[in-house]
Amino acid sequence: MKPYLPEENVAKRLLQRTKSTPPVDIDAIASNLATIEYADLPNEADALLLYDHGDDGKPLIILDQNQLSSRLRFTLAHELGHIAIPWHVGSLVYHEELSIENIAAFLEYEEIEREANRFAAELLAPRDWVAGLFDEHQGDVKKILLSLTDSGMSIEASHYCMIRAAPIGNCLIKCRKLDDTVVTSTQTGRTFLSLPRDREVFDAKKYFNKLDFSVHISKQSSFVFYWIKMLSVSFSKSAPEECSKELIMEIMNDEGLAEDQIDKYSKSINGIVGSINGRMKGEDTQHLYDGMRRRFLADEKLKFLVKHPRFMDFIAARVHELRS
Numbered sequence: 443m444k445p446y447l448p449e450e451n452v453a454k455r456l457l458q459r460t461k462s463t464p465p466v467d468i469d470a471i472a473s474n475l476a477t478i479e480y481a482d483l484p485n486e487a488d489a490l491l492l493y494d495h496g497d498d499g500k501p502l503i504i505l506d507q508n509q510l511s512s513r514l515r516f517t518l519a520h521e522l523g524h525i526a527i528p529w530h531v532g533s534l535v536y537h538e539e540l541s542i543e544n545i546a547a548f549l550e551y552e553e554i555e556r557e558a559n560r561f562a563a564e565l566l567a568p569r570d571w572v573a574g575l576f577d578e579h580q581g582d583v584k585k586i587l588l589s590l591t592d593s594g595m596s597i598e599a600s601h602y603c604m605i606r607a608a609p610i611g612n613c614l615i616k617c618r619k620l621d622d623t624v625v626t627s628t629q630t631g632r633t634f635l636s637l638p639r640d641r642e643v644f645d646a647k648k649y650f651n652k653l654d655f656s657v658h659i660s661k662q663s664s665f666v667f668y669w670i671k672m673l674s675v676s677f678s679k680s681a682p683e684e685c686s687k688e689l690i691m692e693i694m695n696d697e698g699l700a701e702d703q704i705d706k707y708s709k710s711i712n713g714i715v716g717s718i719n720g721r722m723k724g725e726d727t728q729h730l731y732d733g734m735r736r737r738f739l740a741d742e743k744l745k746f747l748v749k750h751p752r753f754m755d756f757i758a759a760r761v762h763e764l765r766s
């Protein structure tokens with residue numbers, strides 16, 4: 443798991459100090475830090491934060507009373523972030539009119555918003571708790587999502603908290619329901635997938651009917667969330683009879699490649715193996731085996747290799763040679 447960011451550590455300390463565990467009593471935590479009021483807020487605002495306007499000189503948070511309670515929880519946690527994160531206090535300006543002149547201020551504002559979101563995620567769904575759910579439910583997205591929504595979180599916030607804590611080999615692609623264009627895509631590393639870009643139309647079908655992926659689709663009123671999980675194939679302790687060189691020659695001969703092509707492909711295959719092995723130094727053999735396989739599966743130029751019935755033997759032999 444990635445190291446905790448400073449704003450996540452602020453949330454962790456607040457949980458420890460208030461002895462809170464999920465499902466967190468956000469109203470109790472909030473009442474110590476701020477005065478909370480509900481009102482009809484204009485212009486689709488989720489909340490307002492006013493310093494020194496609450497009881498006893500506390501900050502005042504006004505929440506939009508028309509929101510769903512699950513969304514309010516995240517909004518409230520987000521606003522608490524602005525109060526609890528020491529470097530946020532006083533730096534918050536609401537930029538109503540953005541122009542090219544204040545782009546720097548806008549970028550800073552966006553970063554502050556992201557920090558408050560990460561604080562809120564850690565407060566409501568601590569990363570190690572969500573990682574525990576991934577273990578408990580063996581990566582079953584549907585069950586983990588249910589645990590999070592049961593703890594009072596919205597579907598959207600749940601997905602956000604889940605991808606922060608998911609083990610390697612997971613991708614989350616959030617699309618607009620209207621036209622399937624990508625809003626954000628995130629992966630947890632070593633999937634060797636090239637993720638779709640923002641605003642591109644996402645073609646989920648590409649990932650169906652493949653033995654190496656499992657796809658889970660979750661819909662909400664405005665968005666569709668696609669989870670693509672790379673499947674693991676267990677690494678056998680006994681190596682194939684032939685060495686990897688013999689296997690790769692067998693595959694290339696079956697393909698009927700000319701000598702110069704064999705030479706060219708051998709170099710490129712060796713290069714790939716070398717770079718993956720270098721990147722995954724110190725990781726266990728199972729990870730190296732999965733990573734190696736995925737890297738080759740993602741390579742458009744080596745389709746003949748991947749399709750060959752002895753491809754998996756080749757990868758297994760190569761990993762045995764590297765790790766024995």
Ligand SMILES: [Zn+2]
Nearest residue numbers: 520524555558
């Ligand atoms: Zn904010």
